[in-house]
Amino acid sequence: MSELVIENSAISSQSSAIEATYTTLLNQIKAITAGEPDLIANMANISAVLFNNMPQINWAGFYLHKENQLVLGPFQGQVACIRIPLGKGVCGTAALTNEVQRIDDVHAFEGHIACDAASNSEIVLPVQRNGMVIAVLDIDSPIFSRFSEHDQQFLEQVITILESTLAA
Numbered sequence: 001m002s003e004l005v006i007e008n009s010a011i012s013s014q015s016s017a018i019e020a021t022y023t024t025l026l027n028q029i030k031a032i033t034a035g036e037p038d039l040i041a042n043m044a045n046i047s048a049v050l051f052n053n054m055p056q057i058n059w060a061g062f063y064l065h066k067e068n069q070l071v072l073g074p075f076q077g078q079v080a081c082i083r084i085p086l087g088k089g090v091c092g093t094a095a096l097t098n099e100v101q102r103i104d105d106v107h108a109f110e111g112h113i114a115c116d117a118a119s120n121s122e123i124v125l126p127v128q129r130n131g132m133v134i135a136v137l138d139i140d141s142p143i144f145s146r147f148s149e150h151d152q153q154f155l156e157q158v159i160t161i162l163e164s165t166l167a168a
């Protein structure tokens with residue numbers, strides 16, 4: 001029983017540390033994008049903040065929606081596939097459905113595009129302008145089930161900040 005209490009308190013202090021980190025990162029992202037309407041510049045800085053501060057990830061970046069495909073945008077990590085047809089892979093699925101894809105095991109996702117063999121889990125979030133998907137944010141991890149509901153909520157807030165920099 002006492003072990004359980006200790007364990008729970010360790011989990012709770014770990015969650016508050018993660019919470020504090022996410023609050024700091026959101027403030028940092030707000031500060032570096034404030035008053036800057038250039039999408040590419042903001043994507044470049046956001047991918048740098050995420051890649052350098054989220055533990056256990058091996059790629060963080062954006063794909064831009066151009067005609068019926070996604071084209072590689074600003075990112076941090078290993079070189080990646082340049083073009084992804086809409087509806088293909090995790091990124092193309094997020095862009096086509098306009099829904100977040102949080103994948104615990106990418107090898108079990110039909111059509112997953114393996115840019116880096118080290119990746120085992122992935123989260124992809126659509127970026128919208130006037131209701132249209134203009135890009136996706138993609139983050140990969142070598143750890144299975146790396147991305148929690150809490151990570152998703154944090155990243156959704158990152159997307160909201162990015163979208164707020166875009167002129168209507």
Ligand code: SME
Nearest residue numbers: 080089090091112113115
């Ligand atoms: N795995 C992605 C492709 C992009 S890379 O991970 C950077 C996908 O299945 O869409």
